[in-house]
Amino acid sequence: MRIENELKLGFKDVMIRPKRSTLKSRSQVTLEREFTFLHSDLVWKGIPIMAANMDTVGTFKMAEALAKDGLFTAIHKHYSITEWQEFAKNASEKVLKNIAVSSGIGKDDSEKVARILNEFPRINFICLDVANGYSEHFVNFVKKMRKNHPNKIIIAGNVVTGEMVEELLLAGADIIKVGIGPGSVCTTRVKTGVGYPQLSAIIECADAAHGMGGQIISDGGCKIPGDIAKAFGGGADFVMLGGMLAGHEESGGEFIERNGEKFKAFYGMSSTTAMNKHVGGVANYRASEGKTVEVPFKGDVEETVTDILGGIRSTCTYVGARRLKELTKRTTFIRVQEQENQVYSS
Ligand code: 5GP
Secondary structure, three states: OOOOOOOOOOHHHEEEOOOOOOOOOHHHOEOOEEEEOOOOOOEEEEOOEEEOOOOOOOOHHHHHHHHOOOOEEEEOOOOOHHHHHHHHHHOOHHHHHOEEEEEOOOHHHHHHHHHHHHHOOOOOEEEEEOOOOOOHHHHHHHHHHHHHOOOOEEEEEEEOOHHHHHHHHHHOOOEEEEOOOOOOOEOHHHHHOOOOOHHHHHHHHHHHHHHHOOEEEEEOOOOOHHHHHHHHHHOOOEEEEOHHHOOEOOOOOOEEEEOOEEEEEEEOOOEHHHHHHHHOOOOOOOOOOEOEEEEEOOEOHHHHHHHHHHHHHHHHHHHOOOEHHHOOOOOOEEEOOOOOOOOOOO
16 A cells, blocks of 8 residues: 555635736637647547536537537437437538547447448547546557547547556547546445546646647536636646536436426436446446436526636636637646635525
């Protein structure tokens, strides 16, 4: 056993220090970024915020809504080929450019991905997602997927430390998904004791990835627009959202109406609910590592997106970043023991 004594930080432990700025208005800030990749020759341009590949979040409807503003959606892996075909009938070029097809390490998953990419070659991104990206088996799977899809943009995760970011990039991934345990419906830290405070994970993994020409996605733990700004400030190239995009018209999850109030179901992809739905129950050698909750219905996602983008534009003006790309360079975090004033919070 060994103890690392250096303090690791989450979003709640810091604030961003304001800096002198020549920006007159938030409208002068551009949030769009353009990325080239370590392995793929493709280029992606857009606002690097993505919906998580959860069946209550990363839906076709969500992709259509988010693509309007140039945001991205990692489509969950449980749609059938027929559902993909239906979706692709109306999916514009812009929508196809802003989605990823997701896969776990199962043979069925990777075969389905190959079929989807074959039928819809304009889809550029593959999201290889496992709860624990540390296994050798996963690294070999990434290598195999790179060989089978030489020019696609491959996202792989989840990990939280620099050495594993490097290993997955070397195995063929372009973008590494970072986050173990911070998710709003995740119980990994409760069930296993394993995890890493998200802001430190971002800072350390971004350093490792950028040193090799790769990118990272901060995945999980954003509760408010300020957390997204902190993730970008820490060095995240993309930020993935689950809970903040759940509960909308475009989200998946069953509608619930009780005493005149509307809710939508939201659950982790390793929750008992998800496992019952997709794999016929929780296998007896494992524990569920996700929660099932009801979130108040939030209406169209467009309004939430406007709120998020407005918040991040404002962060950029507070630190003098004319473009989102400059935010990390202009960020100084201060360690704090307080966040917002909660006197009127219910
Ligand atoms: P949120 O934005 O809601 O805080 O986090 C979303 C992320 O939580 C997802 O992108 C995914 O990485 C993670 N996640 C989703 N479902 C589960 C689950 O059942 N268990 C765990 N451990 N993480 C989950």
